Amino acid sequence: MTQTAEAASSAVLARYEPVIGLEVHAQLLTRSKMFCGCSADYTAAAPNDNTCPVCLGLPGVLPVINRQAIEYAVRTALALECEIPSFTKFDRKNYFYPDLPKGYQISQYDLPLSLNGRLRFEVEGEPASCGITRVHLEEDTGTLHHAGDVLQSATSSLVDLNRCGVPLMEIVGEPDLRSAAAAHEYLVRLRQLLVYIGVNDGNLEKGSFRCDANISMRPRGASEYGVKVEIKNMNSFRAVRLALEYELERQVAVLDGGGALTQETRGWVEARRQTVSQRSKEYAHDYRYFPEPDLPPLRLDAEFVDRVRATLPELPAARAMRFADAFEGLVDAGVAAKTAANWLMGDVAALANEHKVPLHASGLGVEGLRRLLALVETGTINAPTAKELLGELYVSGGDAEALVRDRGLAQVSDEAQLAEAIDAAIAANPDAAADFRAGLEKALGRMVGHVMKATGNKAQPQLVNRMLRERLAR
Amino acid sequence: MSSTRSSITELAARLRAGKTTPQQLLAGAMAHQKRVEPQLHAYLTSTTELAEQQAEAAALTLAEHPDSASPLCGIPMALKDVLCVQGVETTASSKVLTGFRPPYTATAVQRLFDAGAVCVGKTNCDEFAMGSSNENSAFGAAGNPWDVERVPGGSSGGSAATVGAGVVPYALGTDTGGSIRQPASLCGVVGFKPTYGRVSRYGLIAFASSLDQIGPLALSVEDCALVFAVIAGHDPRDSTSDPSPVEDPQPALGRGVDGLRLGVPREYFGAGIDAGVRGCVEDALHVLEAQGARLREVSLPSTEVALSTYYIIAPAECSSNLARYDGVRFGLREEQPSLTDMYLRTRAAGFGDEVKRRVMLGTYALSSGYYDAYYRQAQKVRTLIAAEFASVFESVDALVSPTSPTVAFTMGERDDPLSMYMCDVVTLPANLAGLPGISVPCGFIDSLPVGLQVLAPRFQDARVFQVANAYQRATDWHATRSPLADAAA
Ligand SMILES: [Zn+2]
Numbered sequence: 001m002t003q004t005a006e007a008a009s010s011a012v013l014a015r016y017e018p019v020i021g022l023e024v025h026a027q028l029l030t031r032s033k034m035f036c037g038c039s040a041d042y043t044a045a046a047p048n049d050n051t052c053p054v055c056l057g058l059p060g061v062l063p064v065i066n067r068q069a070i071e072y073a074v075r076t077a078l079a080l081e082c083e084i085p086s087f088t089k090f091d092r093k094n095y096f097y098p099d100l101p102k103g104y105q106i107s108q109y110d111l112p113l114s115l116n117g118r119l120r121f122e123v124e125g126e127p128a129s130c131g132i133t134r135v136h137l138e139e140d141t142g143t144l145h146h147a148g149d150v151l152q153s154a155t156s157s158l159v160d161l162n163r164c165g166v167p168l169m170e171i172v173g174e175p176d177l178r179s180a181a182a183a184h185e186y187l188v189r190l191r192q193l194l195v196y197i198g199v200n201d202g203n204l205e206k207g208s209f210r211c212d213a214n215i216s217m218r219p220r221g222a223s224e225y226g227v228k229v230e231i232k233n234m235n236s237f238r239a240v241r242l243a244l245e246y247e248l249e250r251q252v253a254v255l256d257g258g259g260a261l262t263q264e265t266r267g268w269v270e271a272r273r274q275t276v277s278q279r280s281k282e283y284a285h286d287y288r289y290f291p292e293p294d295l296p297p298l299r300l301d302a303e304f305v306d307r308v309r310a311t312l313p314e315l316p317a318a319r320a321m322r323f324a325d326a327f328e329g330l331v332d333a334g335v336a337a338k339t340a341a342n343w344l345m346g347d348v349a350a351l352a353n354e355h356k357v358p359l360h361a362s363g364l365g366v367e368g369l370r371r372l373l374a375l376v377e378t379g380t381i382n383a384p385t386a387k388e389l390l391g392e393l394y395v396s397g398g399d400a401e402a403l404v405r406d407r408g409l410a411q412v413s414d415e416a417q418l419a420e421a422i423d424a425a426i427a428a429n430p431d432a433a434a435d436f437r438a439g440l441e442k443a444l445g446r447m448v449g450h451v452m453k454a455t456g457n458k459a460q461p462q463l464v465n466r467m468l469r470e471r472l473a474r
Numbered sequence: 475m476s477s478t479r480s481s482i483t484e485l486a487a488r489l490r491a492g493k494t495t496p497q498q499l500l501a502g503a504m505a506h507q508k509r510v511e512p513q514l515h516a517y518l519t520s521t522t523e524l525a526e527q528q529a530e531a532a533a534l535t536l537a538e539h540p541d542s543a544s545p546l547c548g549i550p551m552a553l554k555d556v557l558c559v560q561g562v563e564t565t566a567s568s569k570v571l572t573g574f575r576p577p578y579t580a581t582a583v584q585r586l587f588d589a590g591a592v593c594v595g596k597t598n599c600d601e602f603a604m605g606s607s608n609e610n611s612a613f614g615a616a617g618n619p620w621d622v623e624r625v626p627g628g629s630s631g632g633s634a635a636t637v638g639a640g641v642v643p644y645a646l647g648t649d650t651g652g653s654i655r656q657p658a659s660l661c662g663v664v665g666f667k668p669t670y671g672r673v674s675r676y677g678l679i680a681f682a683s684s685l686d687q688i689g690p691l692a693l694s695v696e697d698c699a700l701v702f703a704v705i706a707g708h709d710p711r712d713s714t715s716d717p718s719p720v721e722d723p724q725p726a727l728g729r730g731v732d733g734l735r736l737g738v739p740r741e742y743f744g745a746g747i748d749a750g751v752r753g754c755v756e757d758a759l760h761v762l763e764a765q766g767a768r769l770r771e772v773s774l775p776s777t778e779v780a781l782s783t784y785y786i787i788a789p790a791e792c793s794s795n796l797a798r799y800d801g802v803r804f805g806l807r808e809e810q811p812s813l814t815d816m817y818l819r820t821r822a823a824g825f826g827d828e829v830k831r832r833v834m835l836g837t838y839a840l841s842s843g844y845y846d847a848y849y850r851q852a853q854k855v856r857t858l859i860a861a862e863f864a865s866v867f868e869s870v871d872a873l874v875s876p877t878s879p880t881v882a883f884t885m886g887e888r889d890d891p892l893s894m895y896m897c898d899v900v901t902l903p904a905n906l907a908g909l910p911g912i913s914v915p916c917g918f919i920d921s922l923p924v925g926l927q928v929l930a931p932r933f934q935d936a937r938v939f940q941v942a943n944a945y946q947r948a949t950d951w952h953a954t955r956s957p958l959a960d961a962a963a
Contacts, residue, residue: 053578057798059571059679060558060580062712092794094840096817103797157813159802288840290849293683293791295713 016217021175026200027208033165034139035063042162055165057101069167072199074308077114077135089297094288099142107138109289121189131174140166180244217251227261233268243268351394363397372400413460425450479640479959482697486545496529496548503550513622516636519596532590547590552645555596558677566679567601567611570799570824580677582705597632603681606897610828619956624882627657634661640959644692650685652901655913659877659925665691666698670908671716674709680795682788685905695943699723726936731944732766737870741777742900748880754917754924755876780903786852793836860907867931877913877925910935915951
C-alpha cells in the first residue's frame with residue numbers, strides 16, 4: 001500500500017471495523033483418493049487417466065472411506081486444538097456441475113469430524129488467535145477447461161476428472177479476524193502448520209491450499225454483523241491481502257455513500273485488482289444436504305484419537321509460544337537476555353527435538369535451567385560442564401548444585417592448582433609454544449585444550465588463557 | 475422330459491449324473507426363451523456369447539471337480555437389468571442409460587459367475603426399479619406368464635416372469651419396497667429379499683441406497699437359499715455390507731415350524747387386501763399351524779404411515795442417486811448450446827414419468843425449509859417402524875402375511891400413481907426396517923397366483939427360509955406350471 005492509501009485506510013478503520021472469516025480447503029497428502037484407490041497425486045497423469053468407476057461416478061459403484069484421510073484430518077484437528085466428537089458422518093451436498101460427476105459431493109454437514117478449535121499466531125509482533133469453527137472432510141471436484149473464459153460463454157468445455165475425489169479438508173475459521181493483515185497472518189500460520197504436520201503441501205498457486213474469505217463491515221462499537229460478502233479466486237497470500245483491502249474499501253465506500261451492500265459472492269480479478277460480483281444471494285444454491293446412505297456413520301474412539309495425537313510433532317506455534325514463555329521466565333530471573341536466547345535456541349532446542357519433550361515438561365524445567373545458568377554466571381562451573389549437566393538433567397531431573405558438589409565439578413580457579421598443568425601443556429607442545437611466541441595467536445588454543453583435558457574440563461578457561469599468555473611472554 | 479421349470483437342485487443332479495450338459499441346458503433355455511419371449515418380453519438384452527463361454531467353462535469344471543463344484547455350476551440364469559455386467563449393456567430400463575456398458579461386474583453377480591452360473595440375459599424391469607407393474611420400463615412392460623395381458627409385478631417383473639415361464643430356474647432381482655417379493659407373488663415363484671447389508675450392492679444401479687437389496691427369484695425356497703448362500707457376505711467395496719459371518723441357510727430348511735411362534739400382523743390383513751387373497755393366506759396359516767406353529771395376532775400400528783414414510787425417503791435418495799445422469803459422461807445426451815439446456819433436455823428425454831415424479835418428490839422433500847417437515851420426520855418414523863418390529867419380534871419368531879394385496883392386474887388398469895403405490899403396502903415396511911423377507915406361492919384365484927410373505931428379524935435370513943420351506947414341503951402350489959412354462963414350439 002502507498003503512504004496515502006495507508007492513511008486513508010486507517011481513517012476508514014477509525015469508523016468501521018472489518019469482520020473477516022476465512023475458509024480454507026486443503027488437499028491431503030494421502031496416497032489414494034478419498035473414496036477410491038486412485039492416486040491422490042493427480043498432476044502427473046494425462047487427462048482422465050487417474051480415474052476409476054468410483055471417482056467417475058459411474059452407476060452402481062460405491063465409495064469406501066480412506067482411513068489415512070480420516071487420520072490426517074484428525075491430526076489437523078488436534079493441531080488446531082479442536083474437539084473430536086466420537087460420532088461423525090458424511091452427507092451429500094447436491095448440485096449439478098460438469099466437474100462433479102455424481103451430481104453431489106460427499107461432504108460433512110451437521111456432524112463434522114471436529115469443531116471448536118483455535119489457531120494462534122502473531123500480528124505485528126503481538127499474539128493473536130482465531131477460533132476454528134470446524135474441520136471436516138470432503139472430496140475435491142474435477143477440473144474444467146473452457147474454450148473461452150467461463151463455462152457459460154464457452155463454445156466447448158473439456159472435463160478432466162483426475163482431481164475428482166482427492167481428499168479435501170475444509171477448515172472453517174470463526175469471523176474473529178479484524179484486518180486484512182490479521183487474515184494474512186492467520187493464513188500464513190495455518191499453511192505453515194499444515195505443511196509442518198505433513199498433511200498438505202501448502203501450494204496456493206496449484207490450488208492444493210485454497211482460501212475463500214467472508215468479509216463484512218460494521219460501525220466501530222456495533223455488535224451486530226454487517227452484510228456478508230464472500231470472496232473467491234485468491235491464488236496467493238498477496239491476493240488474499242489485496243482482495244480484502246480492496247473489498248474493505250469498496251464496502252466502506254458503499255456504506256459512506258448511503259448505499260446498501262448485497263449479500264453476494266465476488267471473485268478477485270488479479271489483473272484488474274478488483275473483486276467482481278459472481279452470484280447474489282437470490283441465486284444461492286440449495287444444496288439439499290442429507291446423510292450419505294452409502295457410508296455408515298463413523299465412530300472415532302478415544303484410543304484412535306490418542307494414537308493420532310501421538311503422531312503429532314510438537315507444533316511450531318506452540319513451540320514458539322513456549323520458547324517465549326521460557327525466555328521471559330529466565331530474563332525475569334536475572335539471566336542475561338543473550339545468554340538465555342543462546343541456550344534456549346541452541347542446546348535446549350536440540351534436546352527438546354532429540355527427546356520429543358519440550359523444556360517445560362522435561363526433568364530440567366525452566367526453573368532448573370535458570371539455576372544451572374546461575375552456576376555458570378557465578379563462575380561455579382564452566383560452560384562445557386554446564387552443557388554436560390544439561391543433557392543429564394533434561395532427561396533425569398535433579399538438583400544442579402548438589403550434582404556439582406557431589407561430583408566435584410566446580411571449576412578450578414586457583415592459580416597454584418593450575419600452574420603444574422600449564423607448565424605441562426607448554427612442555428608437551430613445543431611447536432605450538434614457538435608458533436605463539438612468533439605471533440601466531442591461534443596456536444594458544446592447542447595448549448588451552450591440553451590444560452582443560454588434564455583438569456577434566458574443570459579449569460576456568462579465562463584463567464587458563466591468561467596464565468598461558470603470562471608464561472609464554474616470559 | 476423338458477428342462478423348463480426344473481429346479482436348480484434337479485438340474486444340478488442331472489448335470490452330475492451325466493444326463494445333461496451346461497451347453498444342453500443353455501440351448502434348452504434359449505429355445506424356450508425364443509418361444510415365449512414374443513409374448514413375455516422378459517428380456518432387454520440377450521447375452522448369448524457370454525452364456526456360451528460360461529457354459530463351456532462350467533462343463534470343464536463339472537468334468538474336473540464334480541463334487542466340489544457349486545450347485546449353481548452350469549445352471550442358466552438371468553439378471554435384472556439394474557445389475558452391472560462388464561461389457562454388457564446395462565440400462566436399468568431407462569433411455570438415459572442407452573448404450574451404457576459398465577467396465578465392472580456387480581459383486582453379487584461376480585460371485586455367481588465364479589460359482590459357474592450361465593447368464594442368458596438381462597431382464598426387463600421398471601425404470602430404475604421404480605414401479606410395481608413393469609409398466610414403467612422405457613422399453614415396454616414384460617407380461618405375466620399366467621396371463622400375458624396382465625402385469626408381472628415390479629420392479630423385478632422380467633426376472634419373475636422368466637422364472638415363472640420356466641426359461642431359467644432362477645434370476646436375480648432387487649427389492650427396495652417389495653420389488654422381488656411382489657412380482658414373485660404375482661408370477662407364482664419364490665422371491666427372497668435378504669437382510670439389508672447381507673448382500674453387496676456394489677454394481678447395483680442405485681434407486682434408494684438405504685433400502686435396495688439384491689436377492690434371488692426361483693422355483694423353490696431351497697433354490698433361493700442356494701443362491702443366497704453364494705451371493706451373501708461382506709464386500710469391502712460396499713461399506714454398508716455387514717462384516718458378520720453368514721449363517722448357512724441349509725440346516726434351517728429342514729427344521730420345520732413345530733413350536734415356532736408366528737405373528738400375524740393385524741394391519742397386514744386390513745382394508746385394501748383382496749378378500750380372495752386374504753382367504754388363501756388364511757388357509758396357508760392353517761397349514762403352518764397344522765405343522766405345529768403357534769399363531770399369534772400382533773399389531774404394527776405404524777404400518778399406516780409406512781407408505782408415506784417410504785415415499786419420502788426413497789424419492790429423496792433417488793433424486794440424489796439419479797443426478798449423475800446428466801449427459802456429460804455416458805448414456806444419452808441431448809446436445810444443446812448451453813449447459814443448462816443440455817441438462818434439462820437430456821433428463822427430460824432420458825427419464826420416464828414415474829422417475830421424474832420421484833426425482834421431483836425427493837428434491838422437494840430435501841429442500842431447504844421442507845427438510846425438517848419431510849425427510850427428517852420420515853427418518854424418525856423409520857426408526858419408530860424398526861423399533862416396532864423389534865418389539866414384536868420379542869414375542870414372535872417370524873411374521874406371516876399376504877405379499878401383495880391383489881393378484882396380477884391387467885396392464886393399464888392402474889393409471890394413478892397412488893393406487894400403484896398401494897401394491898407395496900405390506901412389503902415396504904420390511905425395507906424400512908432392513909428385515910429379510912420372502913414370498914412363496916400359496917394358492918390361486920382364477921388361475922392367478924397368490925403369495926405368502928414371511929418376515930424375520932434382521933440377519934435371521936435362515937429363519938425366513940425355515941418357515942417358508944416348512945410351508946412349501948406341505949403344499950405344491952410352487953410346483954404348479956404356468957401356461958407359458960408349457961408353451962410348445
Ligand atoms: Zn478413482
